[in-house]
Amino acid sequence: DQQVKQNSPSLSVQEGRISILNCDYTNSMFDYFLWYKKYPAEGPTFLISISSIKDKNEDGRFTVFLNKSAKHLSLHIVPSQPGDSAVYFCAANSNSGYALNFGKGTSLLVTP
Amino acid sequence: DAGITQSPRHKVTETGTPVTLRCHQTENHRYMYWYRQDPGHGLRLIHYSYGVKDTDKGEVSDGYSVSRSKTEDFLLTLESATSSQTSVYFCAIMGPHNEQFFGPGTRLTVL
Secondary structure, three states: OOOEEOOOOEEEEEOOOOEEEEEEEOOOOOOEEEEEEEOOOOOOEEEEEEEOOOOEEEEOOEEEEEEOOOOEEEEEEOOOOHHHOEEEEEEEEOOOOOOOEEOOOEEEEEEO | OOOEEEEOOEEEEOOOOOEEEEEEEOOOOOOEEEEEEEOOOEEEEEEEEEEOOEEEEOOOOOOEEEEEEEOOEEEEEEOOOOHHHOEEEEEEEEOOOOOEEEOOOEEEEEO
């Protein structure tokens, strides 16, 4: 049973515009959420995380928003650049667990 | 760079043969993980380790075993490889803030 869901397999955005990637989760015990970026033939790269005690975390062009009541988080990339084209994975875990639960990923294409 | 290497990076083997993948880390991290990535499934946890000789099963552990005799090395073994184990395998370590950092991956093809 998929506890972390990324319902959009792909997203295409123009360079300079905002990219919004969405993620939903079902397990109310999750209290730590992460986004990873993955290029082909490479391992996933940690991007940004957020704890459940916050509703927003920002790092440069990347901002993650958490809506606990809706069990929803989103990653905003502003402005989008062609080098952001990659697969983005949402992940979550709980304080009592050691493993990350991953979504299936969203493939982002940023066009010039 | 979390100092994680995986070997081999690519391997082609035949059904029924044993295969061992190695993950090596240089920064003395306690927790190590093995995931597999398949189209339409994201990354799924196979096994993880929370110390030398301390391991536990993940979501998709059937057909896999692991060993950790030294802090720096975490081995994943397929005792008798099957075509369903064709996948990309990633090793990871847990960082200081519970984030995980991944190695470059091993692409395994079982014919």
